[in-house]
Amino acid sequence: MAQNIRHMSLLVVGTVALDSIETPFGKAERIIGGSATHFALAASFFCPDIRLVSVVGEDFPQNGLQQFARRNINTEGLQIKKGENSFFWAGRYHIDMNSRDTLDTQLNVLAGFDPIVPEASRNADFLMLGNLMPSLQRKVLQQMNQRPKLVMMDTMNFWMDTAWDDLMDMISRVDVLTINDEEARQLTKEYSLIKAARKIMQMGPRFLVIKKGENGALLFHENKLFFAPALPLEEVFDPTGAGDSFAGGFIGYLSGTNDLSFDNMKRAVIYGSAVASFCVEKFGIDRVADLHQNELDERVQEFIDLVQFDIDLV
Amino acid sequence: MAQNIRHMSLLVVGTVALDSIETPFGKAERIIGGSATHFALAASFFCPDIRLVSVVGEDFPQNGLQQFARRNINTEGLQIKKGENSFFWAGRYHIDMNSRDTLDTQLNVLAGFDPIVPEASRNADFLMLGNLMPSLQRKVLQQMNQRPKLVMMDTMNFWMDTAWDDLMDMISRVDVLTINDEEARQLTKEYSLIKAARKIMQMGPRFLVIKKGENGALLFHENKLFFAPALPLEEVFDPTGAGDSFAGGFIGYLSGTNDLSFDNMKRAVIYGSAVASFCVEKFGIDRVADLHQNELDERVQEFIDLVQFDIDLV
Numbered sequence: 001m002a003q004n005i006r007h008m009s010l011l012v013v014g015t016v017a018l019d020s021i022e023t024p025f026g027k028a029e030r031i032i033g034g035s036a037t038h039f040a041l042a043a044s045f046f047c048p049d050i051r052l053v054s055v056v057g058e059d060f061p062q063n064g065l066q067q068f069a070r071r072n073i074n075t076e077g078l079q080i081k082k083g084e085n086s087f088f089w090a091g092r093y094h095i096d097m098n099s100r101d102t103l104d105t106q107l108n109v110l111a112g113f114d115p116i117v118p119e120a121s122r123n124a125d126f127l128m129l130g131n132l133m134p135s136l137q138r139k140v141l142q143q144m145n146q147r148p149k150l151v152m153m154d155t156m157n158f159w160m161d162t163a164w165d166d167l168m169d170m171i172s173r174v175d176v177l178t179i180n181d182e183e184a185r186q187l188t189k190e191y192s193l194i195k196a197a198r199k200i201m202q203m204g205p206r207f208l209v210i211k212k213g214e215n216g217a218l219l220f221h222e223n224k225l226f227f228a229p230a231l232p233l234e235e236v237f238d239p240t241g242a243g244d245s246f247a248g249g250f251i252g253y254l255s256g257t258n259d260l261s262f263d264n265m266k267r268a269v270i271y272g273s274a275v276a277s278f279c280v281e282k283f284g285i286d287r288v289a290d291l292h293q294n295e296l297d298e299r300v301q302e303f304i305d306l307v308q309f310d311i312d313l314v
Numbered sequence: 315m316a317q318n319i320r321h322m323s324l325l326v327v328g329t330v331a332l333d334s335i336e337t338p339f340g341k342a343e344r345i346i347g348g349s350a351t352h353f354a355l356a357a358s359f360f361c362p363d364i365r366l367v368s369v370v371g372e373d374f375p376q377n378g379l380q381q382f383a384r385r386n387i388n389t390e391g392l393q394i395k396k397g398e399n400s401f402f403w404a405g406r407y408h409i410d411m412n413s414r415d416t417l418d419t420q421l422n423v424l425a426g427f428d429p430i431v432p433e434a435s436r437n438a439d440f441l442m443l444g445n446l447m448p449s450l451q452r453k454v455l456q457q458m459n460q461r462p463k464l465v466m467m468d469t470m471n472f473w474m475d476t477a478w479d480d481l482m483d484m485i486s487r488v489d490v491l492t493i494n495d496e497e498a499r500q501l502t503k504e505y506s507l508i509k510a511a512r513k514i515m516q517m518g519p520r521f522l523v524i525k526k527g528e529n530g531a532l533l534f535h536e537n538k539l540f541f542a543p544a545l546p547l548e549e550v551f552d553p554t555g556a557g558d559s560f561a562g563g564f565i566g567y568l569s570g571t572n573d574l575s576f577d578n579m580k581r582a583v584i585y586g587s588a589v590a591s592f593c594v595e596k597f598g599i600d601r602v603a604d605l606h607q608n609e610l611d612e613r614v615q616e617f618i619d620l621v622q623f624d625i626d627l628v
Binding site for chain 2: 095096097191192193194195212215216218224225226227228229232233234235236263266267269270297300301304305306307308309310311313
């Protein structure tokens with residue numbers, strides 16, 4: 001029970017970026033984004049002790065750092081590189097909001113990123129490894145004083161094409177892999193997500209989250225399966241960061257509750273989906289940064305109303 | 315209460331066809347298909363009194379008629395045209411099973427189809443109008459002695475392009491419209507399904523079911539929304555008829571329970587999804603025709619396990 005009294009700490013590692021985004025609804029120039037940004041902000045609604053490890057350039061706005069501070073996110077591990085620029089991504093979404101064109105990618109500080117976990121964060125209880133080069137993800141894991149209770153990682157098809165062996169090594173080391181449906185198929189050469197999930201769990205992870213964008217997410221564990229839809233919305237204003245907000249809300253909820261039962265994992269999927277449903281309502285972090293707990297609870301109630309039904313099988 | 319004692323009757327109108335189907339898993343030549351076939355078989359697990367109105371040619375196999383008889387489906391309204399051939403469709407599915415190419419369509423008896431509702435079926439309590447020319451759907455509705463308790467119709471983009479006014483007239487006359495997501499968008503010029511649903515319900519239907527194939531189905535009524543996923547399966551062997559099995563299971567469950575509350579509509583969506591999940595496991599009607607009630611209950615339990623979670627918002 002002592003563990004339940006002491007607050008669990010969550011270390012999130014990934015990108016903190018500047019994004020220029022075009023959607024059918026408008027444009028935003030050089031706004032704050034990046035996977036670790038969304039992880040940390042989403043998780044901050046559930047977990048009081050979040051440590052961020054990432055890198056930005058001199059061009060990163062003070063306002064960005066203030067957003068982290070407002071949510072009590074520890075940025076001791078956020079390197080700020082003098083005379084360099086932050087990782088920059090520019091993209092344009094199509095009308096269906098599920099497909100996008102990358103207009104520009106400037107790695108900048110990310111090219112030479114050497115993640116350093118501050119001494120005080122090397123005992124973190126939970127670890128979220130964002131979509132980075134697998135060798136960098138490993139470098140972070142190796143800096144921990146002891147293995148965290150739960151290690152979750154995200155990845156993408158790019159690493160399947162360019163760093164297969166490192167990727168397989170990392171996948172074998174984590175407890176939870178999160179990946180989208182197309183990537184799960186590419187990773188396993190299986191079209192059926194059920195078969196793909198079985199193969200991926202044989203690679204190491206005890207838990208697998210397959211993200212299907214506007215079509216929700218599947219949680220796999222042993223022979224158990226849970227599905228949560230994405231909340232149907234009037235408008236999806238900007239999908240950027242939705243998957244990362246989902247992942248951050250998911251591991252943030254697990255960290256805050258310190259309960260790894262499958263029933264609690266289900267709840268984590270719902271809370272992650274709820275935060276993600278806010279993320280897409282405005283550009284970048286604007287909506288989640290201003291989110292209030294009561295709005296989150298109302299949104300979770302919407303998920304309950306959306307999927308719950310009452311069938312009595314006698 | 316008298317209504318609850320007497321069995322409700324369900325009239326289903328649509329195609330009874332011969333299909334030749336190619337999937338990545340195999341081929342089947344001239345097997346029994348058609349929307350009304352799937353409606354009637356799926357509904358027969360919930361409703362004891364089903365009347366079928368459709369048309370076939372001399373080439374329709376005895377075995378097909380026997381399948382209906384085995385499920386106690388009344389085929390008095392199934393016209394058999396001497397010297398003519400049944401409606402024939404041939405298609406090939408792509409590996410993703412969501413897209414298919416039509417290889418051949420022969421209207422045959424369907425070209426001159428004049429649906430005649432037998433006198434004994436003109437008092438049917440529930441009516442399912444399959445995807446036919448809207449003027450034919452109206453012809454059926456006009457033959458009823460009184461308006462059924464619930465009229466549900468399916469349609470497709472083809473009628474939006476070729477019979478818009480008749481389609482709008484029919485949509486204004488029904489209680490439940492079932493349509494797929496792309497068609498809902500085409501019908502309303504709205505990309506957001508929430509906005510599209512609102513517009514469609516303004517056209518007349520009190521209830522709307524938007525089918526999203528492997529991504530489940532949405533039920534709309536007033537400001538209420540319910541979502542049911544499709545059950546993730548090891549293999550989707552043949553998707554043909556899944557949407558019609560869903561619709562048949564849905565209205566069959568409503569007919570069998572004679573309860574039009576939204577909570578019961580949710581149950582109908584789940585039972586419809588359960589029957590559809592069997593339909594895709596084999597070619598044509600093979601799986602559903604051999605389905606047992608206990609298998610159906612087990613499948614519904616899988617849906618419960620798939621989506622139910624326990625969050626206590628205090």
